[in-house]
Amino acid sequence: MIIRRFLHWVRSAAASERARGAGALARAYVAARLSPEERREAEAALLSLLDDTSAAVRRAVARELGSELDIPRHLVLALARDQSDVAALVLARSPLLMASDLVDCVEAGDALAQTAVAVRPGLPLAVASALVAVGAPDALVALAENHGAPLPEFLMHRMLDRHAKLPALREALLARPGLPAAVRQRIAVAVAEQLTAFVARRRWLGMERAEGAARESGERTVLTIAATAPDDPSVAALVRQLRQEGRLTPRLLLRGLLSGEERLFAGALAELAEVPPGRVAALAGDERGRGREALLERAGIPVALRPAFLVAWSACRAYSGHRWEEGGPVGLFRPILERVIAACASRGDADGDALTALLRRFEAEIAREEARGTAARLAESAALGALIEADRAVIEGQRSVSRPIAA
Structure with missing residues (x-):
């Protein structure tokens, strides 16, 4: 009633x-x-x-x-x-x-409805796939922020295919635990491209210089990602991603060896030469035979660069683990570079040779980094000295006040 x-x-x-x-x-x-x-x-x-x-x-x-x-x-x-x-x-x-109901609502709904689905705990993979395929930017950000939702690597790549320029999406992906190395690399590339375009629009640098700075920064970022990757399969996925994007260049691989990062180089050789990783590992220890050189040839490393690669590979293995124990950042390592430069000089390469020019640019980069470190340490020392002097002046002032006045 x-x-x-x-x-x-x-x-x-x-x-x-x-x-x-x-x-x-x-x-x-x-x-x-x-x-x-x-x-x-x-x-x-x-x-x-x-x-x-x-x-x-x-x-x-x-x-x-x-x-x-x-x-x-x-x-x-x-x-x-x-x-x-x-x-x-x-x-x-x-x-x-x-799941079928949610997929229908995702495909027919607007950004608010899609976002509501994206925040659900325990979201089925089929629903996450539908969101990645047709979801609005806000919904993709919400999905990336939902750490209880399954988000395999291939879905992350599809998200970046659609909205790599969206800062909120990049930040949400970076906050996910265990983010794959290849995804981190794509995010780094997207950030670098946007920064390069911004700097060029502001005319702070010419486009060529801005692109060069972005390339160097991107290479260092790749090496950092490779060095912190949890396992060899993660590095292999990163290598495949770099190859697809056309970023797996001899310059990057040489920089990796000169930085003491052998895993990326070994993974690249296995990918480019199409040989098992175990075979690359076996040849890595054979410094006297021609196996290494044949592997470089099969991987497509230019003839002019192979001597530098062979020396750098040996030096990298000689210093394996040493620089990481020192806690140094991922960057060019002077002892390895000096061995490569000395080896190339003994071959009588002309100063105008492309290889020598590249090595000299790497040498200048190390000098700049070392100068920045020295300047930072000097500035810290000066600041500490100023604090000590100020403290000493305060103490002397207090002593003068406490002395008895002479009769």
Whole structure:
């Protein structure tokens, strides 16, 4: 009887009153002890409210029923297909929605509805795939921030294919635990490209110099990512990604050896020469035979660069682990570079040779880095000296005040 009176009342009540009444009815449907007949009438009343012209009424129902389990599924489906500010209350929480339902809502919904789906805990992989395929930028950011959602590496790459220029998406991906090395590299490239374009637009640097600075920064970033990759398969995936992007260059590989980072170089040889990683590891220890040179040839390393690679490879292995124990950053390592320069000089290469020019640029880069470190240490020493002098002056002042005045 009460529900019938309610249905009569809603015909003339104001929208705000109808919304409060709808919320109360939904709470009673979930919590009150209703007879089977009353429950059927309450269900019919709730379904009729879904046709109410006021979204506030439908939101009130969705707010109360959005996370409930013991309610009719068709009621939840109707709410999930309502306008987005109503549907979101159900899409984000309802345990009754199946993966197929969520995929349909993602494909038909707007950014708000898609974002509501993206924040769901325990999101099925099929739903995550649908979001990556058609989701709005805000929905992709929400998905990346949802660490309870499955996000395999191939889906991360698809997200970056669509919105690599979106800073919020890059930050959300970087915050995910265990981010694959290849994904980190793509994010670094996207940041570098945007910075290069920004600097060029501001005319702070010419485009050529800006691109050169970005290339050097990108190479150092790749080496850092490779050095911190958890295992060899991660490095192999990074190498494949670099090759697809056309960034697996001899210059990068030589920089890696000159920085003491052999894993990236070994992974690149296995990829480029199409030989098993174990074969590369076996040849790495054979410094007297021609196996190394043949491997470089098969990997497509230019003839003019092979002597430098062979010397750098041996030097890199000789210093293996030494510089990391010192805690140095991933960057060019002077002892390795000096051995390569000396070896190339003994061959009588002309100063204008491309290899010699590249090595001299690397040498200048090391000199700049060392100068920056020296300058920073000198500045810190000067600051510490100034603090000591100031403290000494304060102490002397206190002593002079405490001395007794001569009679």
